[in-house]
Amino acid sequence: MSGTPPVEEIYHGIAVSRGIAIGPTHVIARGFTAPDVYEISEHAVTSEQERYLKALATTQKQLGELQKRMEAISGREEGLVFEAHSMILDDPGVTQEVLRAISERRQNAEFSFYAVMQTYLESMRRVSDAYLKERTIDIEDICQRVLRNFSSDDLPENALDQAHLLVTYDLTPSDTASMDRSKILGFVTESGSFNSHTAILARALGIPAIVGIGNAVLETRALAPAIIDGYSGTFIVYPSEETTAHYRALNKERQAARKELETLRDQESNTRDGHHITLSANIEFTHELDAVREHCAEGVGLFRTEFFLLESSEHPDEEAQTKVYTELAEGISPNQGIIRTLDAGGDKLSAEPLPEPEPNPFLGWRGIRISLDRQELFKKQLRAILRASAKGKLGMMFPFISGMTELKSCRKLVQTCMEELDKEGLPYDQNLEIGAMIEIPSAVLVADELAKEVDFFSIGTNDLIQYTVAVDRINHRVAKLYRSSHPSVIRLIKMTTDAAKRAGIWTGICGEMAADLHLTPLLIGLGVDELSVGPRELAPVRKALLSLDFSECQALAEKALTLSTAAEILELSRNAAYAAYADLLGENSI
Secondary structure (H helix, E strand, O other): OOOOOOOOEEEEOEEEEOOEEEEEEEEEOOOOOOOOOOEOOHHHHHHHHHHHHHHHHHHHHHHHHHHHHHHHHHOHHHHHHHHHHHHHHOOHHHHHHHHHHHHHHOEOHHHHHHHHHHHHHHHHHOOOOHHHHHHHHHHHHHHHHHHHOOOOOOOOOOOOOOOEEEEEOOOOHHHHHOOOOOOEEEEEEOOOOOOOHHHHHHHHHOOOEEEOOOOHHHHOOOOOEEEEEOOOOEEEEOOOHHHHHHHHHHHHHHHHHHHHHHHHOOOOOEOOOOOEOEEEEEEOOHHHHHHHHHOOOOEEEEEOOHHHHHOOOOOOOHHHHHHHHHHHHHHHOOOEEEEEOOOOOOOOOOOOOOOOOOOOHHHOOOOHHHHHHOHHHHHHHHHHHHHHHHHOOEEEEEOOOOOHHHHHHHHHHHHHHHHHHHHHOOOOOOOOEEEEEEOOHHHHHOHHHHOOOOOEEEEOHHHHHHHHHOOOOOOOOOHHHOOOOOHHHHHHHHHHHHHHHHHOOEEEEOOHHHHOOOOHHHHHHOOOOEEEEOHHHHHHHHHHHHHOOHHHHHHHHHHHOOOOOHHHHHHHHHHHHHHHHHHHOOOOOO
8 A cells, every 4th residue: 555654543441351462453343244354456456346336236136126026025115125225325425435445445345345334334323313323224234235245256265364453343242252362362342341241251261452442443444553452451553663662572571471470380379378279260161171271270160151052042952061061070170160050141141032122131131040930941051060070070050149049949950950860870979069159239148048058159249249339330431330349349258258157168259359469368368268260360360379478368358347438448458469469460460
């Protein structure tokens, strides 16, 4: 491409997953699937423009045939929608804009068309006129038709078979979980928050990510060189040579620091005065077990099953589930792998299509409520977990428990499944540990009773904080009120660990709070027995534990329980953290 070199552009958002990623951008808008993008030579411009015009003509012909067919079936009025679609394609302004984009951007025809249309659509979405907003659905449909009609005869193999930075409006949890880590170096979204499930998965997968960068889709050109700084939340497009050199050096420095941390991986996660804290991993897929073993976790404290169970329209049968859970059991042996039963709803994957959107999904049909309402599906999962437990040490835990009624219903179903397996002569571990997730304040208030029914508690701090302080954790307008160190949250954690100790069971934390190094001294002092974090977080958390003194953490927690503000508690714990492992914290943290 010729002309003046582009000027470096800097955007700031919310850093949600640490790391640095450098590469070309791939831009995806809302509404319709983005085609691959690749650069074309100057002599290919005319042929690409002809490909576009040919796809346009094919689409026009199809729309004409659809209009005739619809008019024959239902009358002229129903066929008018396709006539309206055809009129949109006839707009000479759009055609000229696409032809110009192919020539100036030197990018393939289908992506040039996509880029022009996504800009048009985003502009429509941002106006207040309800009629115009509704018309975006029609335009998305047209765009998909045109894209399907491009000839692929002249496409180079693997047009976007290169590692890239993804720039998009938003990502669903399933989008994030299914990312090809060999292709996607990092991502930037216009929407989102630090505590969204998508951000949590990005951290678990080790993908550098920034959210909350407004207009990122509109203002970023595909294939533009860029840098994602997942430490500071800085997104740099067309970085200068100096900026690129700085980030390459910084990335090398941080990778060296992480490599040094890995030298501690064989050490037991004991505090300086010999108190052991079990250090486990949160994972979503069995292929992540390689990373779990590499970082020497003592087990899997949270195996999420939502993506596996809900990624396709067909719910996996008992045999398919048994196979996956057996892979977990054998892969983590001789340590334990704890499987969380289906935890859908809220900001996670939906369990099934609903006839109408829930007015408040976070207080609606989610977690264990879905499983107890769909008992045949629930039993398949329970039987599969039990069967797999014969191949290794497994545990199971139930999400979103609010009280004894739900827990007893779960235990009853487990017992039923055990009796069925006994009759069928299928082996299972009769001593398999069963736990309850503590995510709702009501569960904490009856923790003494719940503890009599389970072998362990696992505190899901993400939801516990949300429901305690009444803050939607993915709503950026109130994100500042979402405080892990809120006095009420700290006291609820203490109530939970105390109840567990009275019953002789253990307590773990599998929420994001477990990986917050500023709060590690406080959590240890509150009596937590296990921390379960993403595989990439195991090394820094282990270093933090090795640097702390348990008795000092207990004294810190006692003082924290007397404080009245989140800021005071955070400062108290943060000061202890800096005194013990300042190298893990701050701007240059790894």
